[in-house]
Amino acid sequence: MKPKILVVDDEPEAVELVEFNLKQSGYAVTTAADGAEALKKARAQIPDLIVLDVMLPEMDGFEICKTLRLDPATARVPILMLTAKAAEIDRVLGLELGADDYLTKPFSPRELLLRIKKILARGATCESMQAYEREARRLYRRYWFVTHGLLTIARHPRTRRMIINLLMRHPAVFRAMMGGAMRMMVSAV
Numbered sequence: 001m002k003p004k005i006l007v008v009d010d011e012p013e014a015v016e017l018v019e020f021n022l023k024q025s026g027y028a029v030t031t032a033a034d035g036a037e038a039l040k041k042a043r044a045q046i047p048d049l050i051v052l053d054v055m056l057p058e059m060d061g062f063e064i065c066k067t068l069r070l071d072p073a074t075a076r077v078p079i080l081m082l083t084a085k086a087a088e089i090d091r092v093l094g095l096e097l098g099a100d101d102y103l104t105k106p107f108s109p110r111e112l113l114l115r116i117k118k119i120l121a122r123g124a125t126c127e128s129m130q131a132y133e134r135e136a137r138r139l140y141r142r143y144w145f146v147t148h149g150l151l152t153i154a155r156h157p158r159t160r161r162m163i164i165n166l167l168m169r170h171p172a173v174f175r176a177m178m179g180g181a182m183r184m185m186v187s188a189v
Contacts, residue, residue, distance in 0.1 A: 002028040003120055004045065008038040008064070009053040009082070014105070018051060018082070021109040022116070035059025039067060042074050049119060051112075052099070054083035054090065062097055069098035078119045082107065 005027045009015045015031050022029045030047065032038035034057050042050060050068070054061035061081060068074040078100040083090070086104040094102050101115050 002026055003048040004028045004030065005116070006030050006032060006038065006042055006047040006050045008032045008035075008050065008056065008061070010034060010056050011053070014053070014082075017109065018112065021113060025113050027116075035061075035064045038064055042068060042077065043071065046074060047077060048123070049078045049080065049116060051080050051082050051116070054081060054085050054094065062093060065094065065097045065099055078123060080112075080115060080119060082112065 005022055007015055007018050007022070007029060008031070009018070010033050015033075019029045019031060030041055030045070032041050036058060038050075038052070038056075039059075041047075052061045052064060056064070059067075061083065065079055065081070068077065068079065079098065080101045080103060081094045081099045082103050082105065083094075084105040091102045091104075100119050103112060103115060
């Protein structure tokens with residue numbers, strides 16, 4: 001599935017240039033010409049990334065960025081500010097309000113594509129780390145159940161005798177059970 005990118009800019013030439021290069025690179029592109037339209041489109045269909053101009057009619061890019069960060073549905077969407085405002089104070093303000101990157105106009109389309117690629121890769125890495133952590137927690141719960149659950153069951157004398165008899169008759173069961181528990185512990189680390 002193609003990553004979805006929302007391009008927000010009121011200059012048709014800039015939108016056309018960015019849209020063309022993004023589509024050529026395999027991205028699905030949606031555009032918006034002002035702040036209200038950008039917020040509406042971002043909330044209707046959550047994009048994978050937003051390319052946002054600062055100088056927009058009605059609502060500027062800083063305000064849009066702040067609003068998107070306060071909305072739980074769009075708070076984690078990466079934002080790349082692409083603007084003619086090159087002053088240090090503007091870059092710092094954009095980054096402090098939650099932009100993930102800041103690129104000034106005029107810009108190189110190759111640099112823009114590279115920055116977008118890097119931002120999206122960082123997001124994918126975070127998602128894979130979260131999946132890894134979920135799997136490690138699941139494996140730890142299984143390990144805990146195997147070790148502690150078996151000890152709890154084995155406290156009853158009759159059950160203990162049954163387990164000992166089973167394990168004496170079928171030592172492979174014991175080795176498999178303990179080996180599986182150890183493998184789960186090692187793979188969770």
